[in-house]
Amino acid sequence: MLILPPLPQILTLDSNNQVLEQEPIISTAILLLIVIVIPIIFEKLKLPALVGLIISGVVLGPSCWHLFESETLIISLLSDIGLAYLMFVAGLEFNIQFFRRQQSRSLLFGSLIFCLPLILGTLAGKFLGLDWHISILIGCLLPSYSPLTYPIISRLGLVNNQAVTMTMGAKVFTDIGTLLMLTLALASFDSGVFSFAHTISKLGLVIIYFVIVLVGFDWANKEFLYRFGDEEFNKFLCVLMSVFFAVVIAQLMGLTKIAGFFLAGFAVNESVGESPVKEKLIFIGSVLFIPILFIDLGLRIDLPALFQGYSTIKLLIIILSILLASKFLAAIFTKLVYRYNWQETLTIWSLSIPLVSINLAVALGGYGTGLFSVELLNCAIILVLITAIVGPWLTSLVASSAVALTFAEVRDVPRITLSKQSGESTQREFTIVVPVSNPENQKYLIEMAALLACQSQGKILPLAIAAATAKMDTPQLQAACQHSERLLAQATAQSESLGASAEPLLRIDDGFADGICRTAREQRANLIIMGWGKRTGLRARLFGNIIDNVLWAAHCPVAIASLVESPSRIGRILIPMENLINPSLTPLHFAQTLADANQSQITVINICDRRTSSDEVTARRSHISSLVSQLVIPNPPDIQIITHENPIQAILQAARLYDLVILPSMRHLTTPGGLAISDVADELFRQLTCSIIILGEPQHDQQATFSNNPPDQTDLIQSWVLRYK
Known part of the structure; x- marks a missing residue:
């Protein structure tokens, strides 16, 4: 032996x-x-x-x-x-x-x-x-x-x-x-x-x-x-x-x-x-x-x-x-x-x-x-x-x-001013761009956009991208255009059946991400809604997928959605808020518009360490209430403070009682040594069983934290809260 x-x-x-x-x-x-x-x-x-x-x-x-x-x-x-x-x-x-x-x-x-x-x-x-x-x-x-x-x-x-x-x-x-x-x-x-x-x-x-x-x-x-x-x-x-x-x-x-x-x-x-x-x-x-x-x-x-x-x-x-x-x-x-x-x-x-x-x-x-x-x-x-x-x-x-x-120590929370910078910018229709490429998730994406558009008196722009070729008369381009036109026809019919105005767009472009961002900029869109795409594989890791590139280049907020049921059936919405010093209120505005359309209930949670004292928990709740009060909305959300040693596990446990979780986009950061930090959003996407939306804000807003004053969010959220004035 x-x-x-x-x-x-x-x-x-x-x-x-x-x-x-x-x-x-x-x-x-x-x-x-x-x-x-x-x-x-x-x-x-x-x-x-x-x-x-x-x-x-x-x-x-x-x-x-x-x-x-x-x-x-x-x-x-x-x-x-x-x-x-x-x-x-x-x-x-x-x-x-x-x-x-x-x-x-x-x-x-x-x-x-x-x-x-x-x-x-x-x-x-x-x-x-x-x-x-x-x-x-x-x-x-x-x-x-x-x-x-x-x-x-x-x-x-x-x-x-x-x-x-x-x-x-x-x-x-x-x-x-x-x-x-x-x-x-x-x-x-x-x-x-x-x-x-x-x-x-x-x-x-x-x-x-x-x-x-x-x-x-x-x-x-x-x-x-x-x-x-x-x-x-x-x-x-x-x-x-x-x-x-x-x-x-x-x-x-x-x-x-x-x-x-x-x-x-x-x-x-x-x-x-x-x-x-x-x-x-x-x-x-x-x-x-x-x-x-x-x-x-x-x-x-x-x-x-x-x-x-x-x-x-x-x-x-x-x-x-x-x-x-x-x-x-x-x-x-x-x-x-x-x-x-x-x-x-x-x-x-x-x-x-x-x-x-x-x-x-x-x-x-x-x-x-x-x-x-x-x-x-x-x-x-x-x-x-x-x-x-x-x-x-x-x-x-x-x-x-x-x-x-x-x-x-915060005594006065600065309120968001909604002063009009120009009559044109405030009277313009609320415009949502919805790229259509996958019939499997297209139905729910269009339905989500229709709910938001009807509630905001806006319109939907279904967008199909046909990959450009060296010659414009090639059979491949013609086939791609025909396929895109079929998808646009389905999206337009669905939008109109839901009572939303739709203007289909067909674009020929070298890249899908570039085509989406350029169209959104040309149409002066207020929001882009996309489905969750593949994030594995060598190419996606080396060069990023379409979602990564759109999040990087878009001039307006981008909603990345993974919907497991019809958006019209969403009754309870959960919004984890981790950053309490310079929080992003865009997810809350998005959730409030959706909640008004469905008569849904919103809950904002903040996760802190188990060793957090009761006084600090009270201070956190008071601070979040002050932040939420900036929105001047008729139905304020419920606020909960959860003590847990693992924020991801805390969100997963809380999400069991909710139909939708909305997260702010967390960019893929690296240490100075170059080693990647794990993305919380990716982890939640893999484990959550309910619907989830990640809201990515424009690049200039992510860099706004480098100014000496708090970032001015008026341009970003004006269209969301204008109807509450």
Whole structure:
């Protein structure tokens, strides 16, 4: 009987290692499996995906199974690309609007949180007997921070809080300052001897390089895109050209490539803007290169050496203590100057704790030049792991208290004004565009649109898109037009039978999403109603489906509906409201119009932690009542506060008693490391058994949170509430 050795022993056989080295396709397949499975598991555990990827590297590396080694050609190549992409994405995703909103506060806090950790970290290195170059690099590990916790802040509606915007704005100072020190330290390193004259000359080169990239590239990109940037491939080429030129110039000047990648992303940040090009650039690195970089970091961790002696653990404790203490001191100083409350101060501190992109670049840059030993590299990687777990946990803990304090202190809720900007805009018919392509869901979509149109004295525009071809007389185009005309005839007949005015539209266009958005803009539509489409498959994940592209480009609200029964039978409507600081009232307006047509009952729920006090629950209910009172509607909705540790499960349990759930659109966000955050709406769509509608608001309204004043929602909702004046 053949007895096989345990799996770890199998994986350490030389033959298996040779096979993996000779067949990179096998290695790539295993890595892709890890990249797909591990983030899903760790998201279920409420832990950042990068933690799982690094742990996977430890398990598969020399410390455990010895299946992979960091020096393997395929891993080394993909990891180098991942580091480059990590730095590029860090610069590309940086939001300069935060810095512009509070320049003085961001500069002060940025100076404090850059200088204190840098100085204390450098002194700690000298205290441990290290030379100046290594000590400075240890100091450079600590100042910069990654907005790993920003999705939590965004979900809680604190993006407009002064303390939060100041903290996010200070990143521009800490990131560029850290890269400046890193570039200077690596460039001035000459045979391990610190030379003051050599350092001064290199400082001049570094400053010149930063000016060339940040000023020159920014101007060149804007000029190029202004003249030739109408097409997406021109934008792609412009971005890639900027990256390669920045790295080439850095190498010609004898500087590190790491700064070149970051500055290239920072330079094209504003010129690319919030466009599909930016999302696709980030996505390419997010799904492959950056995750493999994190796996490679796990492969580099030497667990036996880490626990063999106390020197590495002692060094880790010292660096972690300095990190937490120095950033807490910076937050305290800022509190004293600007008189923030304790909840805001702790939120500032928690936001500045996670270390990911710039910090890893410092560690790998020091290790690549021989300044950092394996022990120092292991400390830096474990530091990233610890802060990636502690930072989000602290933020979710203290930011929830900050939210409670914020809306508990609200005395007067500003009311929405409905002043007419022009007679034409207020007298225009309420227009609903309904793309028709699938006969299976077309019936309920038209019925939903008819209910809204009749209640708002508006009209329906059934829209069919025929895919354009090179020649307008091809049989394929003729067949597509005939099929579209049949769908339009059915939609028009159904609309008229329901008492709604309908004007069918047939459009020939290159893309379905572009055709829908262009038609809605040309017809000055107030709403687009679409059916839920397929969101799986490689093409949908790479380029997004039609829904994603319409949500991105539409000028008006977009309702994505999955209806399991006739809209006329909807009697109870549930609206979860999570963001209480800057809530979107569009779902409530939509629900109220539908409820008036069906005589339905609306319930607004807010989910909070089980530890929430009764006073805070009362404050939440009072605040939501104040928000709802802005609508001036005859039948106010019911308001419920639910305590639960899992918002998704709370919504699923509450939805059992309702016919329809309406959610605001939650954009597919990414961390600065590029790892995707799971979409709550997707999860609810998969599990809810009742009808569900996701309402996506125009892009300009999603960006309105960056203004100093609350967003003006008059244009967006005027047509919904005009009849209640």
